[in-house]
Amino acid sequence: LPTYRIEPPDILVIEAVNMVPKPPYKLRAMDVLHISALGTIAEYPIDGEYAIEPGGRVNLGIPYGQVKVAGLTVDEAREAILKHLAKTLTSPDVQVKLLQAAGLQPIAGEHLVTPDGHVNLGTYGLVSVVGLTIPEAKAAIEKHLEKYLQDPEVSVDVWAYNSKVYYVVTEGAGLGDTITRLPVTGNETVLDAIANVNGITEVSSKRIWIARPSPYCDEVQILPVDYKAITAQGQTVTNYQILPGDRVFIAEDKRVAFDTDLGKLLAPFERIMGFSILTVGTLSRFSGKVLYNPNQRGGFGGFGGF
Known part of the structure; x- marks a missing residue:
């Protein structure tokens, strides 16, 4: 993986190691x-x-x-x-x-990177960390704190990797696709991605590939995955490592998709025929009671003697 760069909405852990106020500092109670x-x-x-x-x-x-x-x-x-x-x-x-120094605000705990790329240090203000590596963010925060402290030193780490994600797209065979968004932590493979969505579904096939974003908008990068090889045979050739932005695509079973499409095509006719049969049956039931006359002895219209 490339060097991790901080972006919203990552969460950083920032701990002050050395916080000494700039001289001349006037002592106060509780120091x-x-x-x-x-x-x-x-x-x-x-x-x-x-x-x-x-x-x-x-x-x-x-x-x-x-x-x-x-x-x-x-x-x-x-x-x-x-x-x-x-x-x-x-x-x-x-x-x-x-x-x-009791008058100094402590710097400790988790800090969310805001949508505009800053971390809020309270009374010390905002520091821009978007696009920086962890060492670069540490240097930027310490430089900012030099306005208030003498030789400040902080430790910086990423507590939640929220900005780097990949997607698992499960084609739904005509019943609607499912898209799952998952964070990248650095060691996910295709098998991990499939496991994170509880495997392939009953409407899925074993045709799987990775669609990897390309820096050129007119290019498509497709990495085919051999599902049987990475599962039943334990091979790692096509068990690619997941990179931020990857789309793991699980294709539909064409037979299930055909059955779904056929059902959608025939469903209106089935409803029409079902309604017609119901109507005919209802009319036959009511007309039979009307035409039947238990007092009729013979002849047309219930009049005897003909």
Whole structure:
């Protein structure tokens, strides 16, 4: 198969791997910081994750207390914590890193490719991904997020291959054709296509072929399928791989089609003859009762003496 290109209405799974706001970012409540300090009391180390509380303070625990960091940048928060610890410690050293920004909208889960070829990333806006491969879509999304984040990184995969399909056309021998639309996942063969429609029907023949679209409008590409070979004999020569846009055509049984056509041709005459026979029978039944006279003794018209 050719390299898969994204089209509507595919569904993509987009997960943010690295989401760091562009500097200078002002810390806010519910942000999570990683704080590590040297020169602390051995029994009370400072090394771990600390969430900024609703009041804008980070709690370093006993005996260090709380430090207000909301509204500060990461570097300013480091200086504030260092200044606070210097009141009780000798020559402390502090490192502060932003682990999670509560104000950033997360990017995770399934994203439907809209009819105009975009994915909606919420507050980050729309990104066009139509016609792109998965690596190209990843690069396009990361480039778009650079407007809001520092060195963003995302993972992209296709969750539902909805845009690439093939068709199984079952000719109905004069009773109406059946067309089944099925998604292409990459490894379907003719046998898989027939199995997906529960085999051939009682009005079908074993004449099967693939009608494959051609880039030239005046050309037709037909790939004949040997049904007995791919089923009873296990041969793979004509068990072609299905490509997007293929039509697997299952031809009708000509004898069943002839019987159907003959039935359609004779049905009006049968109805006319049936109606005629019914009419004659009804008239005969009623006329017999009218002409019959139980009091008639002889002669014409029921008058005796002739």
